[in-house]
Amino acid sequence: MTVIAQRVRRFVPTGRRQETARVVCPVDNWSFAPKFTNGVCPLCGYKPEGVEFHAPFAARIDWFWPSMAFMIAASIAMGVLVILAYGHK
Ligand SMILES: [Zn+2]
Secondary structure (H helix, E strand, O other): HHHHHHHHHHHHOOOHHHHHHOOEOOOOOOEOHHHOOOOOOOOOOOOOOOOOOOOOHHOOOOOOHHHHHHHHHHHHHHHHHHHHHOOOO
């Protein structure tokens, strides 16, 4: 049970981790969470030192063309299935 809990904990955000930490901008005293502002101050673009933020892989990708390719492949597969089912006795 504890092994499962440890593995689940890696994927479930606890809310007490470094990504949710707030930083105060020294330029305009604005408090912000780098997690939600791409790691920079939303007002002046100040980048806090020591806070390295990268968006998750799934958020960095433009999913338009991959999803378009998937839909075309699915359409072709459906067409093949319909033709096979039509010709099947
Ligand atoms: Zn700022």
